[in-house]
Amino acid sequence: MTILENVLKDNKEFVENFEGTEMSHHAAKKLAILTCMDCRLIDFFEPALGLKRGDAKIVRNAGNSIVGEDAIRSIGAALYNLGAEEVMVVGHTECGMAGADAEALKEKMIARGIKEEDIAKYDLAQWIG
Ligand SMILES: [Zn+2]
Known part of the structure; x- marks a missing residue:
């Protein structure tokens, strides 16, 4: 089984058991965050900042860099269309993009x-x- 097939299998099982709730598209804590895409941050970053689903717009890219249109467009959308009022840029140690x-x-x-x-x-x- 390929990685994609495994992901699709897990997703099918998730969807079958998912009980949705109504949530706003706006960040409940009016916060946008730019951080790194490092996979070690999954299930770690949000709890470390006291964030839960719906609290913040989180943009992840390589090395939490602001250069490039995609990061700027995403932060702009969070600020001007999706209710964010503050932006945080969060780096981390031992980033794979360092050096x-x-x-x-x-x-x-x-x-x-x-x-x-x-x-x-x-x-x-x-x-x-
Ligand atoms: Zn990183």
Whole structure:
């Protein structure tokens, strides 16, 4: 069974047992947070900040970086359309993006078939802090 098939199986079981509740699209604590996508933060980050489902808009990306349109668009949507009034940027220790080598990352992308012009289009140098 592939990873995707396992995820779909788990999701099917979850949906069958899920009892939905009405919730607002707005963050109950009027908070937007930008943080890292590090998988070690799952089931850890929110409890560490006393947050529950519905409390905050949480944007996750590589290395909790604000460069790039997606992070800015998401924070803007949280502030101007989804009820957030404050923004927090939360980093963490031992981030996988700390000290990342832009050239090595570019070589890996090319090895997987991404064209150099597409890498340049997204200005890879901005991604690595
Ligand atoms: Zn990180």
